[in-house]
Amino acid sequence: MSSSLSNRFKVSTTTQASGSSQSIFSRHHATVHCHDCNRIMVPRVVIYYGQPLKSVCPFCGCTFSKFESGFGRLLQRFQARTLSFSAFYGLAISVAGFGLIGLLSSKGILSTDTGHMGLHGAIIFGLLALAELVFQCIEQLAAKLDHESNYYWAILVVSAMILIHQIPEWTSYMVLAFAVMLTRGLLSGLLQLFKTRGKGLVSN
Structure with missing residues (x-):
């Protein structure tokens, strides 16, 4: 009697174990x-x-x-592409603010040095805003068409090289444009890195 009960217990335990293992690994392949x-x-x-x-x-x-x-994961976080015009809006507001400072300086309300600062700030942030706008337009166009955006950037670089070869006088403008794009990418990458680092610290 006791042996039959033990056998039944073993059979039921084996059945439960196999059933639980099948339920766990049913959708996972080793x-x-x-x-x-x-x-x-x-x-x-x-x-x-x-x-x-x-x-x-x-x-x-x-x-x-x-x-x-670890360095590769850092670069992945640094190169994360955020599809949003919020950064462009922020840069545009900065341009408007520096432009207002320059306007007030021209009216004599503010000093000349402050006006120079406003003019330089408007130029710098205006170039960064334009670079951010170009970047977001290309990235969002590639995302909507389900294309790889690297091809778009490659075409843009090749077109710029051909344009420089045809019109050498535009070399300085192209160098300035690529320098602004690189500066925009560096600043965006640093901000993205700090954001992801802050999220990691919060989650930990």
Whole structure:
């Protein structure tokens, strides 16, 4: 009698364990297909000084996936592209503010030095606002058409090089335009980095 009860208990326990394992792993696959030899395998992780570098196929040795380093993840956060015109609106408000300072200086309400500061600020922030507008228009156009935006930027660079070759007098203007775009990208990347860092600290 006791043996039959123990057998029933073992059977029910085994059934519950198998049922729970099937429910857990029913939609998860521990094996994948190799991109090179197409064999079903479990990737092997290559570790260097405690840091995972990549996973490889145990049959052919080809790389299955690469793991970004800390610097690589930092660059990914730095290069994150935010599709929003909010930065452009902020820069446009700054241009209007500096323009108002210049206007008040020309009316004699403010000093001449303050007017010069307003003029320089309006020019600098105006160029940054124009660069932000161009960037957002290209990125959002690529997103709406479901295209890779890198191709758009490559076409823009090639067009600028051809234009410089045809009209050498425009070289300084093109260099200034690319310098403004690089400055805009640097400032945007730093702001994005600080934002993601703040979110990480809050989540931790």
